[in-house]
Amino acid sequence: MQDSLVHELQHLLADERITTLLQPIVDTAGGSVFGYEALSRGPSDSPLHSAAMLFETAERHNLTGELESLCLRATARSWAAHGVPQKLFVNVSPDKLVLPALNRAGLSRLLDDNGLQAEDIVIELSERYPTSDLAALQESLVWLRQQGFGIAIDDLGSGYSGLKLWSELKPDFVKIDRHFIRDIQDDLIKREFVRSVVDLSKRLDCKLIAEGVESEAEFRLIAELGIHLVQGFLFGRPRPMPTATLDPLLPRHTGRQWAGNSRDSAADLCRYVEPLAPDATLKAAWERLQREPSLFALPVVDNGHPLGLLHKWRVLETFSTPYGRALNERRAVTHLLSADALVVDHHMSLEDVSQRLIDEDLHYLKQHFIVVRDGGYAGLGATRSLLKQITARKLEDARYANPLTLLPGNVPIQKALESRLRDRQPFTLVYFDINHFKPLNDVLGYRAGDQVILKLGGILAELFTDRDDFVGHIGGDDFVVISPADDTLDRIRQAQALFVTETAPLYPSATRDAGFVECSDRFGQMARFPLVTLAAGLVAVKGFDCDACRTADQLAEIASAAKKRAKAAPGHLFLDTVDCHPPANAATMRS
Known part of the structure; x- marks a missing residue:
C-alpha cells in the first residue's frame, strides 16, 4: 500500500496535479469577506485527494519540500487567475522558511510571474509542526515582513509551543484551533481559554481568527467574546473559486432587525446571589434554600469562576428518596452540580440571551442563567424576568416604529x-x-x-x-x-x-x-x-x-x-x- 502511495505522489509531483481550493475568512462585524485560505488537494480520483493523506505520505517519504513548493506554485497561479482584492492566507511549514530552504529570489520571481503583491499575502505557520531553529525563523520573518508579507500563527492550542511562538514571532494574526471552537457554547473550559486568548490579543495588538465555526450557537458565543474574523462551514466551504456571495446565513448573523438597537443587556437582569464554594455540603445548601424560599438555584463558584448551578428541585429529589438525605447531605455540592448552566456576559443583549436559552436545549427552557463580568461571576438572571422585559420592549418598539x-x-x-x-x-x-x-x-x-x-x-x-x-x-x-x-x-x-x-x-x-x-x-x-x-x-x-x-x-x-x-x-x-x-x-x- 505504501509503495503505491509513494508512486502516486511521485506522479502527482511530476505532472503538477495539485488543485487549490479557497475557503473564505469572514468579517462578521462588517458583513464581508476579509480573505481566503488556500487549501491544496490531490486529484479527486486519487487516494491522495485529502490534504491529510497527501501531506502524511509526503512527510513519510521525505517529499514535503517538493510538495509544498508545488502547492505554492499552484496557489499563486490560481489566485492570480481570480484577481480578487482580499488577502490570501497560505500555509507554510516553518522549516520551509528557514535558509537555505527559503529561496528568496525564487519567491520574488513567483510573485512577479503571477502579478502578485506581498502585501496581499499572509503566511500561516502551524503550531502543529515543530520549529527546529527559532532564531533562523525569526530572521526570515523579519525579511518577509520587510517585503510586505503578513504573518499568522495557525492552529493555536493544537500543540505545546503556541504561546511561545506568539511571544517570539509577534504575528499579525492568530488562528484559534477548531478544537476550542467546537461546541464552545457547552464547555466552560473552552470559553475561558478563548476569553484569555482574546484578552491577550488586545494587549498584543493582534487579530484573532476562529477556525472551524460550524453552528450558529458556536458563532454567537465567539461573537459575544469579541471575535469577528471567522472561518468554517457555517460561512463557506472550500471551493475552487472565490465565493461570489456570502452564505445565505450570513445576513442573519451580521445584520439584525432594528429592535436589536436597544442597549438593554444581561446586566439589567443580573441579581447578585451569594455563591457556594465547591466544597460546601449539600446539607448547608439545603438549609440555605429553605431559609431563602425565593431562591430556586444557587451558583457554585471557584475563585470567581462559575462552575454551574445547584438546583433546588434536584436536591429535593435526592433527599426525598429512602435514606437519600442521610447518604448525601455530607457530600459536596459538586455531586449534584448542573455544569451545563448557561453563562452569558453582562454586555450580551437581551435578544442574544434569549436566543442562547432557546438553543441550549430543545426539550425545556432553563429557569436561570449565570451572568459574568470580565470572566468572573457577577450574579444570576431569571428567564421569567428576561421574557417579561423583552415582551414589554417589543410592545414599546411596535408602538413607536415608523x-x-x-x-x-x-x-x-x-x-x-x-x-x-x-x-x-x-x-x-x-x-x-x-x-x-x-x-x-x-x-x-x-x-x-x-x-x-x-x-x-x-x-x-x-x-x-x-x-x-x-x-x-x-x-x-x-x-x-x-x-x-x-x-x-x-x-x-x-x-x-x-x-x-x-x-x-x-x-x-x-x-x-x-x-x-x-x-x-x-x-x-x-x-x-x-x-x-x-x-x-x-x-x-x-x-x-x-x-x-x-x-x-x-x-x-x-x-x-x-x-x-x-x-x-x-x-x-x-x-x-x-x-x-x-x-x-x-x-x-x-x-
Whole structure:
C-alpha cells in the first residue's frame, strides 16, 4: 500500500496535479469577506485527494519540500487567475522558511510571474509542526515582513509551543484551533481559554481568527467574546473559486432587525446571589434554600469562576428518596452540580440571551442563567424576568416604529441619544436626508417615493450592524444613525454610493440617461432637478469629563443644522465636532 502511495505522489509531483481550493475568512462585524485560505488537494480520483493523506505520505517519504513548493506554485497561479482584492492566507511549514530552504529570489520571481503583491499575502505557520531553529525563523520573518508579507500563527492550542511562538514571532494574526471552537457554547473550559486568548490579543495588538465555526450557537458565543474574523462551514466551504456571495446565513448573523438597537443587556437582569464554594455540603445548601424560599438555584463558584448551578428541585429529589438525605447531605455540592448552566456576559443583549436559552436545549427552557463580568461571576438572571422585559420592549418598539420602514421612530431615537449621553462615550450622530426627493415624488408618484425610502432604510440597516449602532427613521426621507465606530465616515460614503446605485433603476431609462427630471419648482415654473442623492450631516460628540453635557434635544438641533449644510456641501457631507463640556461662550467647531 505504501509503495503505491509513494508512486502516486511521485506522479502527482511530476505532472503538477495539485488543485487549490479557497475557503473564505469572514468579517462578521462588517458583513464581508476579509480573505481566503488556500487549501491544496490531490486529484479527486486519487487516494491522495485529502490534504491529510497527501501531506502524511509526503512527510513519510521525505517529499514535503517538493510538495509544498508545488502547492505554492499552484496557489499563486490560481489566485492570480481570480484577481480578487482580499488577502490570501497560505500555509507554510516553518522549516520551509528557514535558509537555505527559503529561496528568496525564487519567491520574488513567483510573485512577479503571477502579478502578485506581498502585501496581499499572509503566511500561516502551524503550531502543529515543530520549529527546529527559532532564531533562523525569526530572521526570515523579519525579511518577509520587510517585503510586505503578513504573518499568522495557525492552529493555536493544537500543540505545546503556541504561546511561545506568539511571544517570539509577534504575528499579525492568530488562528484559534477548531478544537476550542467546537461546541464552545457547552464547555466552560473552552470559553475561558478563548476569553484569555482574546484578552491577550488586545494587549498584543493582534487579530484573532476562529477556525472551524460550524453552528450558529458556536458563532454567537465567539461573537459575544469579541471575535469577528471567522472561518468554517457555517460561512463557506472550500471551493475552487472565490465565493461570489456570502452564505445565505450570513445576513442573519451580521445584520439584525432594528429592535436589536436597544442597549438593554444581561446586566439589567443580573441579581447578585451569594455563591457556594465547591466544597460546601449539600446539607448547608439545603438549609440555605429553605431559609431563602425565593431562591430556586444557587451558583457554585471557584475563585470567581462559575462552575454551574445547584438546583433546588434536584436536591429535593435526592433527599426525598429512602435514606437519600442521610447518604448525601455530607457530600459536596459538586455531586449534584448542573455544569451545563448557561453563562452569558453582562454586555450580551437581551435578544442574544434569549436566543442562547432557546438553543441550549430543545426539550425545556432553563429557569436561570449565570451572568459574568470580565470572566468572573457577577450574579444570576431569571428567564421569567428576561421574557417579561423583552415582551414589554417589543410592545414599546411596535408602538413607536415608523409604519413604512418599521425602524424606530422619534421616541426611541430620543431615548437612544439620552442613553449614549449617560454612557459618556464618544459617538457620531448622523442625520441623513434625500436630495431632490420631492421632484422624484412629483414625477414618479408616491409609490416610487416609498420604494426609495425603503431602500435607504435597508441600506442603513445593512451597513450599521455593530452592537452599539442605532438606526432610526424620523419620518419622510429623514433618517438617523448613531455609531461609536471609527469607520462611520467610510460607511456613510458606502451608503451614499449604494443609494445612488439602487435607486437609479426606479427612473425610466430616458431619465437616467438625461440625468435629471423636469417638473414645477416651488414657484410653479418648470425646472430641471438632478436624480436623488444622499446628504449626511455628522455630529462627532466627545468630551464627557464634566457634568455640563449637551442634551439630546440640543444635539438633534445641531444635527439638523449639519444636515442642511450637507445638502450644499461637496460630497453632500458636513461634519460638526461637538465638545459636550465647552466653555459657556464657545461655539461648535466645524470642518
